């Protein structure tokens with residue numbers, strides 16, 4: 001098993017016959033994520049460090065994961081120090097870096113390095129890619145069922161797309177669950193919400209977030225970053241695929257992707273989720289300046305149900321959008 005701190009070319013891990021596990025997903029879907037945060041704090045991580053970093057650290061220790069691919073460029077600068085702490089605990093750290101300006105040669109070098117470290121051949125990587133492409137195509141269908149046919153909830157969309165960062169360590173099992181779900185969702189009657197929302201930023205640390213929005217007349221029909229994990233671009237070339245992935249590079253690609261979604265998915269408003277103590281909060285300035293759509297910025301700190309203040313802000317935002325749209 002190889003832990004990954006963020007989305008990496010997972011095709012290489014599968015081609016090497018190893019099992020990837022997205023440490024963020026393992027942390028947040030575990031039975032007691034707050035206990036893991038306490039464990040990290042007991043080990044010396046300060047209160048002022050983002051909960052995801054603490055969760056990743058404690059997940060590695062708790063599950064005795066011996067190998068971790070740490071994304072040291074294009075994701076989170078905290079990962080550099082986290083990698084050093086884990087290395088000090090005897091964990092084998094394999095660094096992987098995305099180039100800020102989408103430099104093709106640099107990315108190729110990084111992928112070659114990862115393939116070499118894991119002893120994966122490019123023939124096997126191509127084979128793994130074609131298998132994953134088939135599943136990625138089905139995730140694209142799931143996304144269309146969400147925003148075009150209106151048969152899938154925001155939470156269902158989120159869960160399947162977020163799971164595609166590692167295909168839950170079992171591509172065949174993931175595909176079977178997805179097939180069953182698509183067949184069931186296809187047969188549903190379309191949902192009819194008043195307000196169509198886009199969700200921007202890292203996945204929410206809250207639970208019950210999407211469900212709450214649906215109780216107040218809204219539905220998330222675009223999960224920006226989770227959709228990026230599913231890589232719906234359909235490129236033949238694996239380098240093109242990872243160069244199209246918007247999240248690790250400069251904001252321009254994200255802005256283009258979001259603007260397209262606003263139009264194509266007829267979004268009434270956007271929710272920008274930010275994580276307490278995360279440098280990515282600063283992107284709120286860029287998003288607000290560049291996107292001409294009503295936007296609500298939320299902040300989450302620790303795992304748990306959405307708090308009263310967040311619920312009230314969501315209610316007020318959706319109410320404002322309903323007024324704006326003349327829906328009552």
Ligand code: SF4
Nearest residue numbers: 050052053076275278
């Ligand atoms: S939420 Fe921000 S600070 Fe936390 S791990 Fe992600 S990028 Fe890093």
